[in-house]
Amino acid sequence: xxxDHPHHDHGQEPPSDIALRVKALESLLVExxxxxxxxxxxxxxxxxxxxxxxxxxRVVAKxxxxxxxxxxxxxxxxxxxxxxxxxxxxxxxxxxxENTPTTHNLVVCTLCSCYPWPVLGLPPVWYKSAPxxxxxxxxxxxxxxxxxxxxxxxxxxxxxxxxxxxxxxxVPERPAGAxxxxxxxxxxxxxxxxxxxxxxx
Amino acid sequence: MNGVHDMGGMHGLGPIxxxxxxxxxxxxxxxxxxxxxxxxxxxxxxxxxxHRRELIPGxxxxxxxxxxxxxxxxxxxxxxxxxxTAEELASGxxxxxxxKGTPRLAPDQVAPALSRSGSYLRDTAAAPAFSAGDxxxxxxxxxxxxxxxxxxxxxxxxxxxxCHGAHVFPDSHAHGGGEAxxxxxxxxxxxxxxxxxDAAARDSVSLDLWEPYLERA
Numbered sequence: 001x002x003x004d005h006p007h008h009d010h011g012q013e014p015p016s017d018i019a020l021r022v023k024a025l026e027s028l029l030v031e032x033x034x035x036x037x038x039x040x041x042x043x044x045x046x047x048x049x050x051x052x053x054x055x056x057x058r059v060v061a062k063x064x065x066x067x068x069x070x071x072x073x074x075x076x077x078x079x080x081x082x083x084x085x086x087x088x089x090x091x092x093x094x095x096x097x098e099n100t101p102t103t104h105n106l107v108v109c110t111l112c113s114c115y116p117w118p119v120l121g122l123p124p125v126w127y128k129s130a131p132x133x134x135x136x137x138x139x140x141x142x143x144x145x146x147x148x149x150x151x152x153x154x155x156x157x158x159x160x161x162x163x164x165x166x167x168x169x170x171v172p173e174r175p176a177g178a179x180x181x182x183x184x185x186x187x188x189x190x191x192x193x194x195x196x197x198x199x200x201x
Numbered sequence: 202m203n204g205v206h207d208m209g210g211m212h213g214l215g216p217i218x219x220x221x222x223x224x225x226x227x228x229x230x231x232x233x234x235x236x237x238x239x240x241x242x243x244x245x246x247x248x249x250x251x252h253r254r255e256l257i258p259g260x261x262x263x264x265x266x267x268x269x270x271x272x273x274x275x276x277x278x279x280x281x282x283x284x285x286t287a288e289e290l291a292s293g294x295x296x297x298x299x300x301k302g303t304p305r306l307a308p309d310q311v312a313p314a315l316s317r318s319g320s321y322l323r324d325t326a327a328a329p330a331f332s333a334g335d336x337x338x339x340x341x342x343x344x345x346x347x348x349x350x351x352x353x354x355x356x357x358x359x360x361x362x363x364c365h366g367a368h369v370f371p372d373s374h375a376h377g378g379g380e381a382x383x384x385x386x387x388x389x390x391x392x393x394x395x396x397x398x399d400a401a402a403r404d405s406v407s408l409d410l411w412e413p414y415l416e417r418a
Contacts, residue, residue, distance in 0.1 A: 015230075016228075016230075018230055018269060018272065019228065019229065019230040021272070022230040022233050022234055022237075022272060023230070023233070024293035025237065025272075025275075025276065025279075025290070025293075026233055026237060027293060028285060028289055028290070028293050028294070028295060029237065029241075029279075029284075029285070031294070031295040032284075032285070032289075032295045032299060032301065032302055033301040033302040033303060033304065034241070034242050034284060034302040034304060034305075035237065035240045035241065035304050035305075035306075036240075036304040036306065036307060036308060038308040039236075039240055039304060039306045039307060039308045039310070039311050040233060040236035040237065040240055041236075041308070042308045042311035042312065043235070043236035043239050043240060043306075043311055043315070044226075044232045044233075044235070044236050046311060046312055046315050047225060047235065048225050048226070048232075050312065050315075050316075052225075078318070082318075087316055087317065087318040088315050088316040088317060088318055089315060089318075089319070091318065092318045092319055092320055092321060093320070093321065093322070093365065093368075095387075108209075110207070110208060110209030110210075110351055110353075111206055111207055111209075111251075111349060111351060112206065112251055112254070113267065118316070121225065122225055122235070124219065124220065124223050125218075125220060125223065125227075125266075125267065126217050126218055126219045126220070128267045129217070129218075129267075130208055130211075130214040130215065130263065131214045131215045131216055131217045131218070132217050133208050133209065134208040134209060134210065134211040134212070134214045135211075135212075135214075135217075136209075137209045137210055137353065137395070137406050138209070138210045138211075138212075138353075138395075138396055140404065141401065141404075143217065146216070146217050147217075147219070153401070154403075156403040156404060156405075157392075157401065157403075157404040157405075158404070158405055158406075158407065159404070159405070159406040159407070160406075160407050161209065161351070161406060161407070161408045161409075162409070163349045163350075163351065163408045163409045163410065164321075164349060164365075164368060164371075164385055164409035164410075164411070165247075165321040165368060165369075166365060166385075166387070166409045193219075
């Protein structure tokens with residue numbers, strides 16, 4: 001059987017070396033009383049089901065439909081986002097940056113993988129990978145083009161490199177034709193990449 | 202440290218490869234690594250954790266996946282912190298003479314703990330040296346330890362956009378030197394200042410930089 005394909009989560013395959021090593025470490029820490037395996041299950045469940053870009057989409061949809069909330073979000077994003085119940089690790093100090101017809105925002109972490117977990121969930125692999133981390137600051141327009149996002153030369157590109165514990169959320173422009181939609185319908189239009197800034201909606 | 206993790210501005214690291222409908226985790230072991238890092242008794246100093254990953258030798262760092270790095274750093278932190286011994290890590294079996302610990306997180310504590318916001322902001326008597334609109338130069342520093350001052354801004358001049366108050370200073374905190382809070386600023390650099398005359402004239406890059414990284418320009 002060939003085993004040269006990149007996917008490694010199929011139940012029929014023998015566990016990889018790293019899978020065995022991780023299992024061994026977990027067993028050791030459980031045996032030593034340092035972690036509770038049920039707590040590990042709860043952590044996984046939290047990041048698979050409780051946080052994700054739908055949280056950020058609710059924030060953006062509310063900003064689009066509630067001018068007072070938009071003002072609060074742009075003035076103090078941490079507090080405004082907490083109004084919707086979103087808070088926690090990697091979202092301690094939030095800043096919302098708004099796209100306009102003349103300004104486009106793009107978020108990166110060149111040094112590691114900083115990302116606003118409470119509103120966007122865990123980052124996609126490409127966001128944490130060397131190609132994006134290296135080029136987003138030196139060639140943001142080229143990176144955007146790779147995502148199919150072409151910007152006119154007169155649009156100003158603002159890149160935010162998350163070098164501290166401040167986390168950035170891009171508020172995309174509301175798509176044309178979305179007038180009159182309620183918040184739930186607006187939220188359905190908001191994508192993860194739109195809130196990182198690699199896509200326009 | 203001037204490691205390969207500090208990759209802003211590099212070329213040649215390959216194409217960006219977004220994956221359609223990407224799952225949160227790609228393998229069962231990635232789920233466990235993520236959870237182990239959060240539940241580990243070494244949790245609590247995010248800066249030390251970041252530095253552990255930076256200490257992975259450059260060629261390995263570039264070859265490893267994200268969760269492979271997390272796992273390697275977790276093992277190193279557990280060893281360094283004395284939570285496990287090298288013998289236990291190699292054998293996977295606890296030393297029978299070792300005392301039994303208490304998990305840092307019980308299952309019912311997980312969701313409240315993860316949805317609670319700590320803060321890196323600290324009270325300090327010292328007034329910030331800079332204010333919005335000031336022109337500052339990122340100092341030409343090359344510490345061999347942990348720093349959050351990327352190479353690509355060192356020696357470059359930008360403008361203070363805002364002050365975030367005094368935040369825990371990673372260069373100290375990562376090395377057991379305490380939180381040593383210092384004023385944190387968002388500093389905006391024009392793309393042409395960073396990348397030269399071919400950069401788009403109106404584009405810019407903003408970074409969050411602590412006061413010791415900056416000098417008045």
